Amino acid sequence: MTGKAPHPETLTPGDELARLYQAHRLELVRLAVLLLGDRETAEDAVQDVFARLHGKPAHVLTLPYIRTCVLNASRSLLRRRAVALRRTEPALEAVASAEMDALLGESRQEMLTALSRLPQRQREVLVLRYYLDLSDAEIARVTRIRQSTVRSTAARAPARLQRELG
Amino acid sequence: MIGMTSIEDRLRDALAARAETVRDEGPPPPLPGHPSGHAPRAGRGWRAPVAVAAAIVTVVAGVTLATRTPAEEGPAAHPTLPATPANEGQQPSGLPDNRLRPTLPPIPAGEISPAVEEVWPDAVHRVPDRAPGGQAFDVSVFVDEDTLVGRGMVKARPRTIWSYDLDSRTFTEIAPMTMPGVMNAALAYGEGTLAWSTFHEGAVEIWAVPLTGGTPRRVTTFEAVLIDDTFRGIRLDIAAGQVVWSQEKGGVHRAPLTGGKPETVPGSEMYELLEWPWARSTSEAPGRLLDLRTGEPGELGPEGMTCGVVWCVDAREAVRRDGTGRRELPGLPSLSVPFTMSVVLLDQRLDDGRATVALQELESGRTGLLGFAPTRAGDRAMPTLHVQDDLLWFRQGTETLIINYKGMNR
Structure with missing residues (x-):
């Protein structure tokens, strides 16, 4: 081994946050896109989460914790959006744009539209299970719901999705 | 993929x-x-936060998709041989690094390490992931070379303490584990006794049961140290006829294994238990050693590194506390390291775009491949790696794969 420079200072919580941000921002934005439906809001949600994590001690700065924060931010945004939609255009669908149709193809777009019609909890469990490949225990930890609830939700949601697809 | 229907495939x-x-x-x-907006630059020090008493750390999020089949096993002879004590800790830390710092040079794809099973055939074991009755079997500690002890979990709560004999491939029930507030940490083992802690109504209790079985008994009780209104658990060991533990703010305490009031080990006020007889100072990085038997201080270790009893690690290198054995690490060490620092998990980026998670045993410097980390959407995630003080385990289908650190140098 070659000689090395002296070992500098300790990694601070701020450094660790920056490290997590650089390593996982893309994954978290993608997760938020799947939960929220559009990229711009997803980017804002993730940015907002990291801004709020400043000053938190290092031991809470873990990926599962940050995923939970992104999930909570998405829930909060969807609640606000639901209120806004009730006031304006009640029938508006969340996703669906011509550009997205072209990118994804009709079949995938149908699937995503069906997914967007599911209750929030079912949608979250399906995204965490089939996009992030999390285990039931990990989904329970991220969503803060019981593992048995995760299991039953994961068992029921695909059938509901099938019905939505017609 | 077992059990997948077309709707699930389409959704995925x-x-x-x-x-x-x-x-x-x-x-x-x-x-x-x-201030920088980016992760620390290469060459900056890296150090696991001392406050994180990480013995069980969840490293790579993911799931094994195969359907589990409970493995029913019959009874076996009770294990008897003692081994060195286990430790415990509660702080999970998820750090799947499938996107590494760009400054870390990629490793040629042709130079990846052989699989852990090839590198350490005597250290890698496969056991059923289910104990009798369908309980999920969470591995705690090897009590001898061929006998494991772990906890049978029902709905993520501990229910039974089991031993598992690697030779006869059979489970033996040691004791029920039904007291309230059992902490999510590996059982400690020493002197023929298993011990664990509970947290209930603001108090910590240490419980113990002989390895040969019986009814668990309460050894001692003391007030929990809360940080941000949260109890983060204790590090626990059994040695010299005592249970020995420390809480997060430091101070090593002990009580007779036969039961009794806790007392502080003299001179240990600013120390945390590392592995008996060693404690590590919490007041200075990287943590000076203290011999709890004699009160003699030991090596401080290189500045800016995270140190166990012998080895220290930072973002690039491993070196012994005494400065010998310095070598570059073939990957970025995960923040999730066993408290005892006998092994280190490495995130590696390959020049063909893939990423791996590898394990290096620090004394020998040998590295084994654990698996490929997902680098693209749709890649299968790695299973959750449970990095404990004496062993590492993860689920694989209906089995649990265990790497016993002590077997790595056999």
């Missing part, structure tokens, strides 16, 4: 495709509010 495909529409456009925009 649609989610991956939608996620992929958010393209990887290189380094992200600056992190709001952070």
Whole structure:
């Protein structure tokens, strides 16, 4: 081994946050896109989460914790959006744009539209299970719901999705 | 994929495709509010936070998709041989690093390490993931070379303490584990006794049961140290006829294994238990050693590194506390390291774009491949790695794969 420079200072919580941000921002934005439906809001949600994590001690700065924060931010945004939609255009669908149709193809777009019609909890469990490949225990930890609830939700949601697809 | 229906396959495909529409456009925009906005540059020190008493750390999020089949096993002879004590800790830390710092040079794909089973055939074991009755079997500690002890979990709560004999491939029930507030940490083992802690109504209790079985008994009780209104558990060991433990703010305490009041080990006020007889100072990095038997201080270790009893690690290198054995690490060490620092998990980036998670045993410097980390949407995630003080385990189908650190140098 070659000689090395002296070992500098300790990694601070701020450094660790920056490290997590650089390593996982893309994954978290993608997760938020799947939960929220559009990229711009997803980017804002993730940015907002990291801004709020400043000053938190290092031991809470873990990926599962940050995923939970992104999930909570998405829930909060969807609640606000639901209120806004009730006031304006009640029938508006969340996703669906011509550009997205072209990118994804009709079949995938149908699937995503069906997914967007599911209750929030079912949608979250399906995204965490089939996009992030999390285990039931990990989904329970991220969503803060019981593992048995995760299991039953994961068992029921695909059938509901099938019905939505017609 | 076992048990997958077409609706699930279609969903997986649609989610991956939608996620992929958010393209990887290189380094992200600056992190709001952070002075650099980026991860620390290469060459800066790295150190696991001392406050994180990480014995069980969840490293790579993921799931094994195969359907589990409970493995029913018959009874076996009770294990008898003692081994060195286990430790415990509670702080999970998820750090799947499938996107490494760009400054870390990629490893040629042709030079990846052989699989852990090839590198350490005597250290890698496969056991059923289910104990009798369908309980999920969470591995705690080897009590001898061929006998494991772990906890049978029902709905993520401990229910039974089991031993498992690797030779006869059979489970033996040691004791029920039904007291309230059992902490999520590996059982400690020493002197023929298993011990664990509970947290209930503001108090910590240490419980013990002989390895040969019986009814668990309460050894001692004391007030929990809360940090941010949260109890983070204790590190626990059994040695010299005592249970020995420390809480997060330091101070090593002990009580007779036969039961009694806790007392503080003299001179240990600013120390935390590492592995008997060693404690590590919490007041100075990287933590001076203290011999709890004699009160003699030991090596301080190189500045800016995270040290166990012998080895220290930072973002690039491993070196002994005494400065010998310095070598570069073939990957970025995960923040999730066993408290005892006998092994280190490494995130590696390959020159063909793939990423791996490897394990290095620090004394020998040998490295084994644990698996490939997902680098693209749709890649299968790695299973959760449970990095404990004496062993590492993860689920694989209906089995649990265990790497016993003590077997790595046999």
